Each structure stands twice: as structure tokens, then as C-alpha cells.
Amino acid sequence: MVEAPVIWKLGWCSLVNDDMRRFVEGRGQFVDDLHFPNMLHLKVVRSPYARARVLKVEGGINGSELHFNLSGVGEGGGWQDSSGIQAVDHPVLASKYVNYVGQPVAAVIGEDPYAATDMMEEVYVEYETLKPVLDPEEALHSEPIHPNLKSNIITSLQVGKDFNLPNSPVQLEEELVNERITPNPIEPRGLVAHYDGSKLTVWASTQSVHSWKEGICESMGLSSEKVRVIQVDTGGAFGCKSAVYPEYVVACYASMKTRRPVKWIETRSEHLRASNQGRGAKAKVKIFADATGVVHGLKADLLIDGGAYPVGIGAYAPRWIAYQLTGPYAIRHAFVNGKSVYTNKAPMGPYRGAGRPEVAFILERMMDLLADNLGMDPVEVRLRNTSNEPFVSPLGPRIDPFRPFLESAVRELDYHNRTQTGHVGFSCFVLVPAVQPGESARIAVSGGKVKVWMGTCSHGQGHEVFARLLVSEELGVPEASIDVEKGDTDQLDEGIGTWGSRSVIVGGGALLQACKKIKDEFKTRLGKYDPEQLLKHEFDASVFYSRLKPLNSFGANLVSAHADELGEIRIDECMAYYDVGRALNPAMIESQIMGGSAQGIGQVLYEEAKYDEEGQLLAATIADAGLTRAHHMPNFTIKLAANTSSPHQPRGVGESATMGVPPAAIRAIEKITGEKLTRTPIRPESISPKEPSR
Amino acid sequence: MIPASFDYVAPRNLDEGIRFLEEHGDDAKVLAGGHSLIPLMRLRLATPKYLLDINRIPGLEYIRESDHHLHIGALTRYADVEDSLLIQSRYSALSDVAGHIADPLVRNMGTVGGNICHSDPANDLPATMLALKATMVAVGPGGERVISAEEFFVDTFETALKPTEILREVHIPRTRVGTGSAYMKLESRAGDLAVVGVAVRLTLDAQGTCESVGLGLTAVGPKVIQPKAAEAALIGKKLSDDEIRQSASLAAQEAQPTSDLRGTAEYKREMVRTLAARALRRAVERARGET
């Protein structure tokens, strides 16, 4: 159920159905559906050990011929430019050391996937195993896993200003943990690369064709005009398909070597081991509050499990999480020590939310625990800490007045009634989207058709719908005349990508700017603007819409749970009240919220990328990885704020549910078990039915 | 992933199959439902030289009762066990278990015989068969061989079947008045395999005293566990809540859980106690005709 003011266009539904029709017919074009004449299949031989010296590699393509290092690009990437980071290169193919189970060591290419799989057994690798470093706390003190570094610290920084509030009546300390999670889109990672002698073309399952292009060019020392990246149907990403991975570079290299198309598509087992993993944060938090529930200060020590190499967001995460750590609250004093460390695990990367859920978890847990300490209602405590005025956090962000939103949320979610009748958890948050540095768009009018390219790369979010709507509104042309094209670096010179709840803000902004450019050009050439005339002529406008200032989204969740007659926990209801500004595509917004909620529930109840003492992954199958299934899902109620502060400007929503659902769910469960819960996922021991002792 | 190469044969009758196993049994695996075997082969954790597909052999899928037994053909699919009204009404433990194995699509293919012969301690049917005091009927070069459930499950992925034998049928003693059974499964937070499972079958005499009982524990040992002390503690007793709890505690002590993704050993032991008590209570209710 969605309540929102929305302008429904005629023909909207049929266009959306045309977008989706190929999927119900089985005519999607995902990477593994692509067939090229003469195509080869790449398979990667991977380290079976979490940490080892590589003594010998024989066979296949290996480090003796391929000396590239991976370039860090994509969401939170680009660590190489930052100072204060103990950086180390991720070799595309390991030749001296391996530092995580699944790290690529060699590759083989076969005429078909069966032959290529058999060929993997012909590669011989000799290892000398070393003791892996797995616990981030231990990593702070143990020998560096990278011998040329002084320690395992990737980065160590402070955000905010240290303070002393020794007389605070309430001083609460807690250790909170979000264990690592594997993104696990149902379509694993993959690409087809084809070098034809002059140009390398890559068909990509991706969140960003431009990030991939940049990363491939940098890793391989190729100049920009030699590489083209085209997005194909992408079966989900959730953060793991913005970066460039070693396998992509190897596939490109193999194609350059053979001059034949090379397909690489990973198996699920490979994804579980070698895709970037997200979350992996521990926070020691202390809040200083008074007896009325006002928090005057917050201190935190963050420890991020960065994994074996900094190519994901291991280097970026501490500052990013620290920056947000007063959330929507007007907390005057805040000081955060943020560290990330190298461990012998898959590199840490963005996973839907990418630091934001960690922030919400930390803050909302502390608010709940403060309420318990004071015997106050948890929503009352939150209200006390929000403002009717804009607030500039000591950690950096400028937050619009949050209290009016929170008051609406409490009403709309019927908090006071629901909390009387059931076990209910409430959470609220401010989502800071990754708008920087902006986004590009190109609009080309020709033959009565309007073609649109954006630097964002939709992979299930239905960007085509808002793109058509905005362009149609702005240019006055029918939506049916607008084709939204898939990402292609040859058609759009620059671009950033889809992540961080940014696309509708910056992609939309870029489209509007491109439309304006077209109209300006029209006026110059033809005089007064006329949409009919537009379609009879040819125009081509590209823009880069620069945006550095964030446009935050406010949100609140209410989750209820109960224990059934066997004592097992069931999440009943998941309610959301989000301010998304102008809701351009309500059906998709609703879907994004539900999908994000499913991931939030998974984080709380089921999902963990858990390693054993040898650094082997315990979750060896996608079932073990704990993805929520259809019969795990609660009922949903989704309300979009009607009196939004930006009725004409859409705001981000993609990651909202991953922020709001986990803390609300964990609170609801905490009320059932009576046990303080400080970790995701919740340990089974905490929530299983127990037989009373005799 | 892709399995290693193998030769495939699909005999049309049991004799053909047994003759093949006489020649190649040590290098062969029997393919029934395939939903344990084929994933292992795709991950190359199993690389048999030969695959003997028994799905083309007629007459191995059935559920029927005789005067003294329930007979289930080895190729009977979980879905058919789930749908069987006979099993729902009279063999509750099997009914409890059948709808909780994997998912409906896997249940269309997976077989009772395959599950039993795989002897994976995490699978649910071994414990159920143990509790039901089933006997397995195998055929081999020497003819038929009857093996009790107690003797059948030898170790992790190891049964008493010889490489030249094929499981043909499972016999379960026919339900009598006063018999009740139950299977309780704590489903993994992280998937569909049991964290812990407990199977119970018991028979009460006319005075309500327990005259026979079978228990089986899933996922708490290298193979299915038969907690004999827990069974013994119930014989000749009236099965009050106290007695049930005591038996459940004994069952927990007899479990041999290890710590893994699904929980610590201590946690699993505690869950055995909880589930055993619940399963016993439910079996008693059913034996008394209360549910």
C-alpha cells in the first residue's frame, strides 16, 4: 500500500511493461546469455588458503606474464589519491602472496565452459601457508599481512573534536557489531571482453560503465579511446558491481592475447569467496546524556574489517561512517576515532547502504538503550534529540530540521497504539546520498525519436521510468518518443554510476540540465521553443551536472515481531514512513523499499560472511549465506510523506530500508527475548525457543 | 560449476543395475533424485567414474500398507510422501518431516531412498527412520538383504550398503492404536538444513504406559544419533512432563554436536533438549488421540 501524491501519466503502464516484457518472455540479455562467434570461456584458479606465500605457479595465464595491479574505482574507490592510507596494490593475479581464500592466482581459457573447468585442474600452484590474520582487533597488533607495510592499519583518523563531559548524569557505553555480508545478487559477476585488434569492447553486468572503463584503462595502461564498456541486463548488484575486479582485467587481457571474445562469469561459490563483502564494522560507543534524555556528546571508536586489499571501500569507510555518526540528532559534541585494518579476507566493498546502515544501527541502538536506562519511551528520547532548526553536526553534515518529520512519522506509523499492543521497534535516520561529484546525461533527438543516456546504470531500479517522465515533462514530448539507452561509454563521454541512492537526484538533475541545453540550442537555431518542431530536427546535447551538496532523505521504520507457540521469532510487520520528495515512480519506490527491507531482515536474522580460524568461509552455499526467502517475509505498510519539503525534487530511497529496518527489527526482537542485542546477525542462541529446566 | 566427466548408465530393471555394480560398484554412484549428489559433483567434491541412474527402473515409487508394515519404495519422492493421506493420518513423523525438506521443487525430485543412503547427519530422514524402527530392504548379487535402521547408518556419508547393492524399499512397522510419532526440526537461521532435529515414535499401552519408543537426532553427530538412554528412560513409564523432560535431558547428553555456522555445540545441545521435550509431548498427544 503506497500513499503518495503522484502524477500518473497516460501510457505509463504500457511503457513500463514494454521495459519489462523481455524478462517475462525469457529474452533478457544478461552476460551469460551473450554468444559471440569464436568466443572463449575464462575460468579462474583461486587460492585455497587465506594466507600463503606463492612458491610456484605453472600453467594457464599467471603472474609471470600478467603484471597488472588493480585500480580502485567505483563507489568509494580511488583510494590511491588519498593520503593517510597505508596502501598496497592488489595484484590482478597473485604471484608472491595470496591474502584471501578465493584470491585469483591463474586463469585458463577454453572453447566451452566444460573444457575450461577441466583445464583448471592442469594448473599447478605450490603454496607455503602462513597464519592468517582474521580478527580485526588482532589485526591491530599482529604482524602485517603485507610485508612491506608497518602494520595492518589501512587508515586511522579522527573526525570531530574531542571533548570532556565528566559530569554527565548518564554515560552509556556499548560495543556494537555488524558482521560482514556478501552482496549475493542472484546474477553473479561477469563480462564478455572482445579486443578486435584496435579496440577493447566490454559487455558488462555493472553499476557503472564509466567506472569499469576507468579501472580497466588504469589497470592495463590503456588509453581511453581504446576501451568501450557497454552495460547489458544486470541481474542485481547491491554494491558489488561498481568496482573493477581482477577477473575483469584477466578477461580483457585474454581477449587482447587471443583476439577472440572472452566470457567470464563466476559461479556462486566464487562469488561467496571473492566478491567484495560489505558491513564488517565494530563500534565502541559512549554517549553522554542528561536525565531528560538529551544526548550532549557522542564518542566512538570504529574498527572496520577492511579485508586483504584496499580496492573496495576499506580505506574510505572509517571517515564516511564517522562523518554521519550523529545522524538526524542535534548532538553538540562528537568525536570519532575511525580505523580500518587489513585482514585475510575478501576486500571490503560497498553493500547496499555502504556505511549508512552501520551508522543507523549504532545510533538507534544507543537511543533505545538510553531510553531503557532512563525508563523513557524510545521515541520520546529521540524527539528530545531532534531539532526544529537546521543543525550542523560537529562531524560535518548539515541536517535540515528533523523533528517535524519525526513527529509526522510517529503519527503516521501509529507508534503509540502499536507499541501498546505488540513488541515493536522504532527507528529513524537521515540518508546522505552519494551525490558527489554529480552525473552526466546526453539527449539526442533524431528521426522523431529522443534518445537518452545517463551516467547512472539502472539494474532493476526502473530508472527508465523517471527518465522518460522528466524528459517528457521538460521537453513536452510524448513519453513514447523517448528511448532510454543502456550505459555505453562510446555514447556518453563521462559518467559516475548507480549507487548510494544517488541516481534520481543526480541522474535526474543531469537530464533536466541536458533538456535545458537542448531548449537553449533550439532557441538559438529555430526561435521559440516548440516540442513538435523539436522532433522534426536533430539535436545532441551532453552535460555534466555538477553536484557536491547532498540532498538528504529522512526516514522512519516501525517493525513488529512476536514469538510463536514454539517460541520462534517471527517478524510480523514492517512499516516505513519515508520522505522521498517527489515520487516519480511510486511502484518502484515501494519495490525498492520492500527489497531493501528483505535485506535488512536478512542482516538481522540470517546473513553473515563468516570465516573459520583458518580463514575458510563457513557459508559455502547461497543457502548458508542466509538470503531471505518468500516465507520469511513480513507484511509491509509503506507511506511516503505527503507534505514533503521538496514536492518538485525527488530524493534518494534505494538504501533507506537497509538503514531503518535492522535497528527497528532488532529492537522488536529484544523486547521479546528480554536480552540486550548488540550484534547483527543475532546469534541463534539469543532467539531460539528454550525448554525450561526442571 | 561443472561436474568432472563420467560414464552414465540407466538400467531398465534392478538386475541390470546390480550386474553393473558388480563390475563397477567401487567407482560408481547411484543416481536417484540427484539433489544431494549432483551439487556435490558440480563442486567436484564427488567425482565418480560411473553414474548409475535408477530412475528408469519401474516399480520403485510407491507408498502402501500391508498387514504389518508401511512400505515405501526407494524412489518415492518427498513430494509424494508430503501429499500422502495415509502418511498424514498414520505416520505423523514422516508427514512432519516431508514438508520441511528443502523446498517444493527439490521435493519433486529428491527421494526417500536417496536421503537415507546419503547418510548425511544433517538430513532429516535417517533420524526419522531410526525412530520409526524402519528396516531397509537392499538387493544385491546375493538377493535381498534386510538391514535395520540401527545398523544401516554407519558414519558420515556411509551406510551398511555394499557397493554392489541398491536400496529397494523401506519397511516401517505399521501404526497401531496407541502409537504416536513426531518430528521437530529447528530450521537453520541460515538456510534449510536442520540446526537440530528430533524424531520420536512411541506406543502407549491401554494403561497409558510407554511400551516402546524410538528416538533419532539429526545434525548433532557424525551420523544420526540414537539416544538409547533417553529411550530407556521412557519404557514402562507413564510419560508425565517430568519423565519427558528427563528423557529430553538424556537425549541432549547423548548428542555429539559440533560448533559451526549454525551455532555452538552448547547451543545445539540445549536445542536437542528443547526439541526432544516438544517432540515427545506431541507424540504422546498423538498416541492418546488428542491431536
Add this chain to the structure above:
Amino acid sequence: MSRHHISVTVNENKHEADVDSRMLLVHFIRETLGLTGAHIGCDTSDCGACTVILDGKAVKSCTVLAVQADGKALLTVEGLAKDGRLHPVQEGFLEKHSIQCGFCTPGMLMASYWLLQRKPNPTEEEIREVISGNLCRCTGYVKIVEAVQYTAQKMSGMDIQS
């Protein structure tokens, strides 16, 4: 024997082929027949993206060998539409906006189709149970369930043979 001749009726068309023993049915469908609707999402028959109907039963085609399909009838997502008209379950998914990235969609459609064949009026619980073996990371399943409910309603209102 490691190579076998098989004859399979796929979406009502007979196909003959020589296949390796180890060829998975999903690869036979995708690579040999070129029907790429069924997808591969895992190694362990968990995700259901490969769901097809084999002799009337919904199965995970990644866990069946191509040789096992010899002499049998296969229905894939490409066979749902008739004479250019989408099957009601396909229309239902479009109508209810049940698709985001589209990768799980064919498997969901086949599992739903199979359910509706057996239970034309399923409860919400029955729908959720039947797709419990089909993973979706995008949608949270709600709109997929709604699509099946919508389809059931539509099909009972129509006198349709499907």
C-alpha cells in the same frame, strides 16, 4: 558411455541431440537449444533461477542431467506464451510490477505456473511456500505473490486451458 543421444520435446517441439553425460539440463536448454530464459544463479540447487517444468513437475534444471530428460517433455518460460499472447501468469507479473532486475523472473514464473496448474486457487501461504525455493534479492517477494494471486483470480474468471 559418456555421450548419449537424447530426444526431448521442448515447448511442444521435438529436439534430438547428442550430449555428454555430464551436461546439465540447464546448459542443454541454454546452450544447445539457445533458450536463455532459465538462468544459473548458484551451484547447489538453492536459488531456483533455473526452474523449468519436466514432465509436468517443476524442477531445478541445474540439478538434473540432460540425459535424464531423454523421452520427456520440457516446458520453459519461452513456451508459456501462445501465438504471441502472453500467458496470464506473465501478464500478472507485468501488471503487478513484480520485476526489478529480471534475473529470477523466469524461475519464479515457472514455479508459479506449476502451482496454478495444481492449485488454481492458492492461499498466500501456499504461494510463498511454492516459491520458497526461488531466491530474489531485489523485490522482497511481495509483488511476486500479488502477481500470482492476481493471475489466479484472472484465470478462474477466464475459461482458459493453460
